[in-house]
Amino acid sequence: MRPTHTGTKITDTHRAKLAYVYIRQSTPGQLLHHRESTTRQYELVARAVALGWPAPRVQIIDEDLAQSGAYAAQRMGFQHLLAELSLGRVGLVLSLEATRLARNSADWYRLLDLCSIFGAIIADAEFVYDARQYHDRLLLGLAGMMSEAELHHLHLRLHEGQRHKAERGALALPLPAGLERLRSGEVVLHPDEEVQARLWLVFTTFDRLGSARAVAQYLRQHALTLPTRPHQGPPPWPIVWVGAKTNGVLNILQNPAYAGAYVWGKSTTDPARRTPGVAHSGVVRLPPEQWQVCLPNTYPAYITWEQFTTTQQRLRANQYTYREAQPGAPRLGQALLQGIALCGRCGARLWVRYRGARGERPGYVCNTNAIELGEPRCQEVNAADVDPLVEALLLQALEPDKLALAVEAFAHLTRERAGLNHQWQLRLERARFDAERAKRQYDAVEPENRLVARNLERHWEAKLRAVEAVERDYHQWQGQHTTVLSPADRQAILALGQNLPALWHAATTTPADRKRITRLVVREVILDRTRAPEQVWLQINWQTGAMTQHWVPRHITRYGERVDVEQLRQRLHALKATGMQDQAIAVRLSTEGFSTGTGGPFTRGIVWSLRKRWSIGAMRPARHQSMQRQWSDGSYTLAGVADLIGVHIRTVHTWIARGMLVPSQVYKGGPVKIALPEEQIRALRDYVARVRRPHRTRGTGSAEGDTCCPEADEALRRLPPSLEAEPGAHELRRHPLPDAVTTTPIAAGGYRHVR
Numbered sequence: 001m002r003p004t005h006t007g008t009k010i011t012d013t014h015r016a017k018l019a020y021v022y023i024r025q026s027t028p029g030q031l032l033h034h035r036e037s038t039t040r041q042y043e044l045v046a047r048a049v050a051l052g053w054p055a056p057r058v059q060i061i062d063e064d065l066a067q068s069g070a071y072a073a074q075r076m077g078f079q080h081l082l083a084e085l086s087l088g089r090v091g092l093v094l095s096l097e098a099t100r101l102a103r104n105s106a107d108w109y110r111l112l113d114l115c116s117i118f119g120a121i122i123a124d125a126e127f128v129y130d131a132r133q134y135h136d137r138l139l140l141g142l143a144g145m146m147s148e149a150e151l152h153h154l155h156l157r158l159h160e161g162q163r164h165k166a167e168r169g170a171l172a173l174p175l176p177a178g179l180e181r182l183r184s185g186e187v188v189l190h191p192d193e194e195v196q197a198r199l200w201l202v203f204t205t206f207d208r209l210g211s212a213r214a215v216a217q218y219l220r221q222h223a224l225t226l227p228t229r230p231h232q233g234p235p236p237w238p239i240v241w242v243g244a245k246t247n248g249v250l251n252i253l254q255n256p257a258y259a260g261a262y263v264w265g266k267s268t269t270d271p272a273r274r275t276p277g278v279a280h281s282g283v284v285r286l287p288p289e290q291w292q293v294c295l296p297n298t299y300p301a302y303i304t305w306e307q308f309t310t311t312q313q314r315l316r317a318n319q320y321t322y323r324e325a326q327p328g329a330p331r332l333g334q335a336l337l338q339g340i341a342l343c344g345r346c347g348a349r350l351w352v353r354y355r356g357a358r359g360e361r362p363g364y365v366c367n368t369n370a371i372e373l374g375e376p377r378c379q380e381v382n383a384a385d386v387d388p389l390v391e392a393l394l395l396q397a398l399e400p401d402k403l404a405l406a407v408e409a410f411a412h413l414t415r416e417r418a419g420l421n422h423q424w425q426l427r428l429e430r431a432r433f434d435a436e437r438a439k440r441q442y443d444a445v446e447p448e449n450r451l452v453a454r455n456l457e458r459h460w461e462a463k464l465r466a467v468e469a470v471e472r473d474y475h476q477w478q479g480q481h482t483t484v485l486s487p488a489d490r491q492a493i494l495a496l497g498q499n500l501p502a503l504w505h506a507a508t509t510t511p512a513d514r515k516r517i518t519r520l521v522v523r524e525v526i527l528d529r530t531r532a533p534e535q536v537w538l539q540i541n542w543q544t545g546a547m548t549q550h551w552v553p554r555h556i557t558r559y560g561e562r563v564d565v566e567q568l569r570q571r572l573h574a575l576k577a578t579g580m581q582d583q584a585i586a587v588r589l590s591t592e593g594f595s596t597g598t599g600g601p602f603t604r605g606i607v608w609s610l611r612k613r614w615s616i617g618a619m620r621p622a623r624h625q626s627m628q629r630q631w632s633d634g635s636y637t638l639a640g641v642a643d644l645i646g647v648h649i650r651t652v653h654t655w656i657a658r659g660m661l662v663p664s665q666v667y668k669g670g671p672v673k674i675a676l677p678e679e680q681i682r683a684l685r686d687y688v689a690r691v692r693r694p695h696r697t698r699g700t701g702s703a704e705g706d707t708c709c710p711e712a713d714e715a716l717r718r719l720p721p722s723l724e725a726e727p728g729a730h731e732l733r734r735h736p737l738p739d740a741v742t743t744t745p746i747a748a749g750g751y752r753h754v755r
Contacts, residue, residue: 265292344528
């Protein structure tokens with residue numbers, strides 16, 4: 001027995017609490033093969049009893065077997081020990097050595113702090129330590145540092161050994177689906193022809209569509225699955241066919257092994273991105289230039305290294321960052337220049353913003369400096385101003401090659417149909433082979449062994465049903481996609497290919513297809529609306545390296561952006577100064593060639609709003625006009641009628657309200673005109689003479705009052721019954737109307753407007 005140094009560190013206070021024995025092994029391999037170490041740790045219970053703890057009060061924590069001591073987040077046993085220490089229930093923490101408790105300084109010193117606060121003793125196979133004493137705390141700190149340093153050196157030796165072996169290409173790395181390692185160590189293409197054909201289809205489809213998501217949708221549209229090799233359990237790992245997803249397509253496109261390269265160290269672990277409690281979290285992919293080992297031309301390749309590099313660039317360009325040379329993948333919006341439009345002022349990539357309830361008004365906005373630097377927005381260009389010009393120039397550029405494009409489209413469609421049919425034939429062949437193999441297995445079993453025969457029979461029936469399902473899906477796919485084109489279909493395809501405008505505007509051509517075609521011909525378009533008023537300057541940089549500059553008129557939505565805004569303001573002020581009303585001014589402005597912000601004709605409401613905006617008030621009539629009695633057309637004003645008949649002007653208003661006079665007004669707010677024939681003038685004068693009281697003088701009183709003559713009473717009795725039922729008939733009884741006065745009733749207090 002080794003000598004133990006306990007001294008007087010252990011007291012009855014410590015023995016009154018529990019003793020915990022912590023047991024841990026780093027990996028399942030150590031737990032399986034290093035059993036002696038596990039046995040020694042369990043025997044520490046006897047040491048706790050020798051230190052004075054009864055056996056029933058000694059607790060064992062072995063939940064962390066096969067767990068690394070580098071991090072405490074995944075060690076539930078260590079977390080339980082810290083919780084018991086915090087509750088003051090632990091008197092002794094016993095482990096074989098400090099490396100069993102923790103290999104991380106942060107976890108180790110947290111344990112020491114809790115033992116120091118709550119007075120727990122730490123012991124190993126040789127010594128007993130009190131964390132409250134300086135020298136013991138120093139020794140325990142050194143032990144924790146050495147434990148962490150030991151783990152670092154272990155990792156370094158293992159990592160450098162792997163790196164040295166990988167630099168020679170001798171380290172056997174897991175291979176993806178499509179590659180197979182022989183017993184001799186040589187790597188060859190997978191012998192399954194369907195696996196090879198499906199991987200080639202993924203790469204060729206991506207070259208055509210340019211997006212991993214589009215490739216996945218294409219495969220799902222044609223009911224084609226993807227081969228994968230899950231690295232679970234001991235090798236060899238079989239091929240598994242799964243549904244096409246974007247992540248699965250990305251794993252194929254981003255794997256350099258398909259380009260024939262042997263790569264080691266493609267990823268690293270970022271501690272800042274670790275998720276507590278999640279194993280293997282915080283893994284970050286490294287760019288190709290930071291790969292630790294990259295040996296091209298090591299494996300048989302499906303694509304060249306140049307194609308792999310181009311694919312990675314396209315995948316990075318599909319990210320929606322609007323920075324540098326990353327335009328993003330074509331999307332379903334109506335903005336044709338999405339991702340390839342640049343600001344002509346600051347050079348930043350323009351964002352796309354859709355206005356309207358359904359996003360029917362796209363526009364290109366320079367928001368980069370506004371978001372990152374807080375500066376004002378550079379500019380915003382309406383897509384409806386520039387997209388039609390780019391479309392016209394694009395179709396014009398493709399016009400000379402329309403015949404070649406039509407022929408190539410026909411050839412591509414023929415190859416595509418043949419390739420898809422070949423994929424289905426391989427799938428059928430695999431299903432039939434599986435059924436035949438299940439049949440052979442059933443035939444090879446002894447008939448007397450019914451236990452095995454029944455199981456093999458069920459397996460055979462399942463494979464036969466799988467063959468029927470594949471054949472049914474194949475016939476359904478043939479009904480939806482014709483594999484052989486008829487002569488009429490060929491002529492239609494060639495004719496449609498030669499008519500590019502019709503193909504461009506066809507309902508089957510999606511906005512993403514138009515954007516994809518545009519990017520094949522145009523690299524980028526620079527827009528600037530600040531160089532000239534009411535115009536947009538754009539420069540088209542073609543894929544061939546040529547550059548063309550154009551000017552297009554801009555859609556104006558604000559009067560302040562118009563060139564002739566000052567001329568319009570002066571003309572409106574001049575017309576209003578002549579006494580013209582808003583309706584007449586609107587007609588005059590439209591006749592003279594002025595237009596509104598939307599390009600339409602002026603209306604009375606628009607003229608009124610412009611007058612309010614520019615503080616052009618309504619012209620009041622002059623004093624001599626307010627004293628005017630008769631208009632040039634022979635009609636009278638209200639004051640003119642009062643002077644002509646010899647009554648007060650309020651009486652004229654009362655007659656209008658009763659319907660005795662019918663005024664006219666060309667527009668709202670315009671002058672009131674009353675036409676009075678000679679007969680009506682005489683009738684009104686006679687009426688006033690009959691109903692006026694003797695003490696009333698001309699022009700000083702009202703025509704209202706009780707009648708004072710028999711003729712008036714007789715006229716009141718002759719009042720028609722229809723007027724008696726009208727509103728205000730009780731007042732008409734007091735003032736009967738002469739027969740010569742027109743009695744057309746209108747709303748009380750209102751004028752009849754003649755437009």
